[in-house]
Amino acid sequence: MLHKIMNWQIDEDELDEYVWDKATAQFWLDTRVPVSNDLLDWKQLSDIEKRVVKKAVGGLALLDTLQSEEGLYSIKKGARTQKELAVLSDFTFMESIHAKTYGTILISLNTFKDIEEIYDWMNNDPRMQFKAQKVNEVYQSGTPMQVKVASVFLEGILYYSNFFIPLWYRGQNKLANLAELIKLVIRDESVHGTYLGYKFRQDFDALSSAEQEAFLDWMYTYLDELLENEFAYTEEVYSEIGLADDIKTFVKYNANKSLQNMGFGIYFEEATANAVNPIVMNGISIETANHDFFSQVGAGYLMGEAEAMTDDDYDF
Secondary structure, three states: OOOOOOOOOOOOOHHHHHHHHHHHHOOOOHHHOOHHHHHHHHHHOOHHHHHHHHHHHHHHHHHHHHHHHHHHHHHHOOOOOHHHHHHHHHHHHHHHHHHHHHHHHHHHHOOHHHHHHHHHHHHHOHHHHHHHHHHHHHHHHOOHHHHHHHHHHHHHHHOHHHHHHHHHHHOOOOOHHHHHHHHHHHHHHHHHHHHHHHHHHHHHHOOOHHHHHHHHHHHHHHHHHHHHHHHHHHHHHHHHHOOHHHHHHHHHHHHHHHHHHOOOOOOOOOOOHHHOOHHHHHHHHOOOOOOOOOOOOHHHHHOOOOOOOOHHHHOO
């Protein structure tokens, strides 16, 4: 087999190099955000609130581990260009950073016993395992297009039920450092989702009308299965603090965003930005040193802060 050198002077797809530059420019590490500074806020939370936050962070750790170990490996098999492979390698590394970040959060705020309990929960909870298994089934045996859809749905929808809680506390000026780490993760996932949505669309547009129709039947059936489980998971984890309905709306809002990233219309007409809990939208939008999630790391990063995000930050 002939091995070809990666020639960065050739533009097979101009978005590859653009995303490479932006993704590498916003590189960060979990160790530079002092989560332990949130200990005072953490101690003031009720036991129920602590349990919910731990489940949110633990659930993210499980899904990001899956994405770093299986997801990007499967996506690479369907890469269209050599530069795309380089971009996906960056994504793989950052997914590992994200998975470690959740461990850093748990270690900074909890005892060893608490951490063992939450790891046991996320490794055995039926709803969490359903998410991981349904996505990994596609990663292991799906077509390149199906794999991209599974990845976009994982990063753009299934993460967001657990992103909600840190943003909700940030909107109330609590757990600021934890939330800033989550905002850094969201900034990365926004790039990943929009890039893979774009790559998916290139494949989708090459299909015949009949093939497109058949694929959409599969995609929306798959989406409904994921959402049914996601809404049940949300009820189980978040109803005891009265936020289940708000989180479902947030998930629907991000489902619309994920579909738009792949070039489709919105799925939930009612799930607009105005329908999302304003505390969470405020938690996303609090300004720091930089405004654009595609900007350089900058002073905001050096101080352990993330860039402000707006509704437009979910799309290229």
